[in-house]
Amino acid sequence: MPKLIIFDFDGTLADSFGFFLNTQRVLAERHGFRAAQAHEVDAARRLSTRQLLKQSGLSSWRIPLVAADFIRLMRAAPPMALFDGIAEVLQTLQARGTCLALVSSNSVENVQRALGEELSAKFAVIDGGAHLLGKQRALRRVLRSTGHTATQAVYVGDQVADWEAAQVVGLPFAAVAWGYAHPDVFAGLAETRLIERVDDLLALGGELSLIHI
Numbered sequence: 001m002p003k004l005i006i007f008d009f010d011g012t013l014a015d016s017f018g019f020f021l022n023t024q025r026v027l028a029e030r031h032g033f034r035a036a037q038a039h040e041v042d043a044a045r046r047l048s049t050r051q052l053l054k055q056s057g058l059s060s061w062r063i064p065l066v067a068a069d070f071i072r073l074m075r076a077a078p079p080m081a082l083f084d085g086i087a088e089v090l091q092t093l094q095a096r097g098t099c100l101a102l103v104s105s106n107s108v109e110n111v112q113r114a115l116g117e118e119l120s121a122k123f124a125v126i127d128g129g130a131h132l133l134g135k136q137r138a139l140r141r142v143l144r145s146t147g148h149t150a151t152q153a154v155y156v157g158d159q160v161a162d163w164e165a166a167q168v169v170g171l172p173f174a175a176v177a178w179g180y181a182h183p184d185v186f187a188g189l190a191e192t193r194l195i196e197r198v199d200d201l202l203a204l205g206g207e208l209s210l211i212h213i
Helices: 017-031 038-044 049-056 060-076 086-095 108-120 135-146 160-169 198-203
Strands: 004-007 099-103 123-127 153-157 173-176 192-195 209-211
Touching (some): 004 135, 017 060, 049 160, 060 108, 086 108, 108 123, 135 160, 153 160
Parallel strands (some): 004 099, 004 153, 099 123
């Protein structure tokens, strides 16, 4: 079992994909990019983060502006629901002595509203506001703050951008099958562990389904 597990938030712990689909239309009109239509969603989930951005016509320099608006819209909405079983898994992992941390492009406020006071307290670090394509900086901050090395930790996310950030830092990566990206998108990525069920998070240090190139 790794000493430190770093979680992504949206699509990994929180079931916010429906909210994202609804708000992307508003954001697309405001920022001038192309929103995915209902019949395109499944195909879009099979693209990498960078492919998705290219298809939408959203320039990388606009990402922080869009993210800020997304955060504001989520702040005005009810707290995002966690996936079934996530709360129990987090409580069990922390009770076992595993250090928990969280890195998200969402705000700390939105994350804590969804987690609630009790679950938020289970995390040694909650680092919010990370750039969608630059989470490696936040991951490094978490490692420094918790006093762990990359080999003592694992990063759990739901998008190719999460895998890319983990690769830069040298972190082992585990992809969840229930997130924004379709599980198939991880099949071509080196040394990616696929977590098919929420309960499988409890066995991160054990034998999980490993996708080979």
